Amino acid sequence: MMVTRRLSSQPAATRTQRSLIPAQAGVGLRFQHHQAVVDERPEVAWFEVHTENYMGGGTPLNYLDSIRRDYPVALHGVGLSLGSAEGLDLAHLERIRHVVERFEPGLVSEHLSWSVVDGTYLADLLPLPMSEEALDVVCKHVEQTQTHLRRQILVENPSTYLRYRHASIPEWEFLATVAERTGCGILCDVNNIYVSACNHGWEASAYLAALPPEAIGEIHLAGHTVRQLDGGYTLRIDDHSARVAPAVWALYGEALARFGPVPTLIEWDTNVPPLEVLLEEAAQATILLERAEKETRCANAA
Amino acid sequence: MPTLHELQRSLRRSIVERETTAAAAQVIGDGLTPAERLSVYRNTFVSSLTNALRLCYPAVHRLVGADFFDSVAQLFIQEQPPHSAYLDEYGAEFPEFVARFPPAAALCYLADIARLEWAVNRALHARDAQRLELELLADVEPIDHGRVCFVPDPSVSLLRASYPADIIWRAVLAQDDAMLSAIDLTEVPVWLMVQRLKTGIDVIRLSEPAWHFAAELCAGRALQDAIDAVPTIDAPALLAEHLAAGRFIGFSVTDVAAAAQPLGSSP
Numbered sequence: 001m002m003v004t005r006r007l008s009s010q011p012a013a014t015r016t017q018r019s020l021i022p023a024q025a026g027v028g029l030r031f032q033h034h035q036a037v038v039d040e041r042p043e044v045a046w047f048e049v050h051t052e053n054y055m056g057g058g059t060p061l062n063y064l065d066s067i068r069r070d071y072p073v074a075l076h077g078v079g080l081s082l083g084s085a086e087g088l089d090l091a092h093l094e095r096i097r098h099v100v101e102r103f104e105p106g107l108v109s110e111h112l113s114w115s116v117v118d119g120t121y122l123a124d125l126l127p128l129p130m131s132e133e134a135l136d137v138v139c140k141h142v143e144q145t146q147t148h149l150r151r152q153i154l155v156e157n158p159s160t161y162l163r164y165r166h167a168s169i170p171e172w173e174f175l176a177t178v179a180e181r182t183g184c185g186i187l188c189d190v191n192n193i194y195v196s197a198c199n200h201g202w203e204a205s206a207y208l209a210a211l212p213p214e215a216i217g218e219i220h221l222a223g224h225t226v227r228q229l230d231g232g233y234t235l236r237i238d239d240h241s242a243r244v245a246p247a248v249w250a251l252y253g254e255a256l257a258r259f260g261p262v263p264t265l266i267e268w269d270t271n272v273p274p275l276e277v278l279l280e281e282a283a284q285a286t287i288l289l290e291r292a293e294k295e296t297r298c299a300n301a302a
Numbered sequence: 303m304p305t306l307h308e309l310q311r312s313l314r315r316s317i318v319e320r321e322t323t324a325a326a327a328q329v330i331g332d333g334l335t336p337a338e339r340l341s342v343y344r345n346t347f348v349s350s351l352t353n354a355l356r357l358c359y360p361a362v363h364r365l366v367g368a369d370f371f372d373s374v375a376q377l378f379i380q381e382q383p384p385h386s387a388y389l390d391e392y393g394a395e396f397p398e399f400v401a402r403f404p405p406a407a408a409l410c411y412l413a414d415i416a417r418l419e420w421a422v423n424r425a426l427h428a429r430d431a432q433r434l435e436l437e438l439l440a441d442v443e444p445i446d447h448g449r450v451c452f453v454p455d456p457s458v459s460l461l462r463a464s465y466p467a468d469i470i471w472r473a474v475l476a477q478d479d480a481m482l483s484a485i486d487l488t489e490v491p492v493w494l495m496v497q498r499l500k501t502g503i504d505v506i507r508l509s510e511p512a513w514h515f516a517a518e519l520c521a522g523r524a525l526q527d528a529i530d531a532v533p534t535i536d537a538p539a540l541l542a543e544h545l546a547a548g549r550f551i552g553f554s555v556t557d558v559a560a561a562a563q564p565l566g567s568s569p
Contacts, residue, residue, distance in 0.1 A: 052387050056427035057456070058498060079387015085307035092386050117310040121384045122317050124346040126310075129328075133306050162339035163330045166303045200332070233333045237342070 020106025021046050021072050021218070023261040023293070025285035027278045028076075028268065034063040036275045041070060044282055046106070048265050051077040054103070055095045064103060074107040074218070074265075075099060076187075079121065082141045082155065083114030083128040093148050100149055107218055107263070109154035109187045110145070112138065112175055127160040130167040130174050138174075142182040154217045155179070156187035159195040159224070159238030171196070172210035185217030188259070190252045191244065195224050195236040208255055216259045221252060221285060222267040241270035244281060252285070256292035264289060304328065317344045318383050351379045354389045355396060358423045361474040362400065362416050365409060374403055390427040394420060411465035411487070415474070418467045418505070421459045421496040425503050428457035433548035446555050448526030452519050452544075453552035457498035460517050466492050468505050497549060511535045516544065524556050 024045035054060055113125035128134045145153055157175055179186050197204035223242030227235045266281040312324035322337050329336035352375045356363050363371045378399045384392040397416035406412050473481040493513035497504045511532045518528035529537045
């Protein structure tokens, strides 16, 4: 287990690569809302988009060109497959580099997962076995990515629905070690911690407590669904289909108390509602962020 | 304990080929069966790729209905899963899969619609390119005009359909039943060109000779060779139209030896 401090003493501005994305609430921008954002210029601190949606040409890029003139933008990749045993897909890495160079995002992130084997993309963020071999593979690929992009990336903890028999490292320790060895940041998805903790009987607060506060570059929040299975068993599915659950808001409060104010994103991908709903969720995050900001100021003054 | 690569291969077999034995042996049940846990990932794989195909082939989806579309999509996904997360490129082989799919044979024009939708999808996502500046062409000596080879805009594609795929496609997407029932389905080929314009996707019909001329030019053939291949056309007028519509983004002048050797020069 990593040795961690109770509370980050670093003011947010000095943390790595946070300069362009403010420690405020942003919204995951989906195609449905391109026009509304361009027309209405809503009051939101920043936007994040999926890197894979801007790898070609045409309309999406024109929208993003326009939107990034007024808002900081972060890139969030879903397909680099940092945990692939066979190595990174260099063509995909190069596509990411093109998008990064074109849009100059404030943050670039990927996932602690894998999705490609034998040249087949399995269209999901698949869980890694928490083994020394997997740790070495992920660290090598994070380093390769940071070298290729010539910048730090953030790595996000996934939601998982299964665990492997041969797992020697707790996920939180695995993630902290990747950050420590490679110098990458951590994208702490609070909903994913909650979902995985419920699915596997982990202690969500202990997960948060094991992450190094100085490495946390961003937080994600989203809604999930509860699936009832035979035998009274429930499985929480991270489908980004709803408002953030009350228990996840509570865990987010814990995360901010521990990490200080961190750029926070509202994600919604299934049955995407009108932009107003996402702005309401962002406003809720803003209340908690402002409280954390005040507490950090008090702690620093003390 | 399997290596990471072995484990990932067993997951692939479970997710794509539905052979769960090897993967299930590595998964902790913990209240569920390992197969139930693995099925969560298989469901995501199938549903997200089916959704990607549905977005790419909306007219095919409307023509065959959701249930039929989902079943043909699932067979296609299992047979030809994607190679990368850049899913805008996924589904190029779907039209030929549909053409070979016996239950789809009742809709004779379905594969044509699918081919048109793939051309539209390609055009939508093609990389941005600057159109050819005509002043650059003006610098070419008149004697060299026949040796000019054009580079087409990445969004341009040409396709031949056995049925009036363009009219059917528009009627289906507009959900215009009156227009759809008025379509003459006599098997007469139509010659189509697809291109992305600033205003949207353009699907236009060409005459058969004009289509062949455009196809020669888009394949990078020298201008004189394209004219020789389709001698009946009004080449200057057609070329002017292509240039005005921004269908080319560059050109080169082939050397005499590589061209059709009109001067009888030795290689």
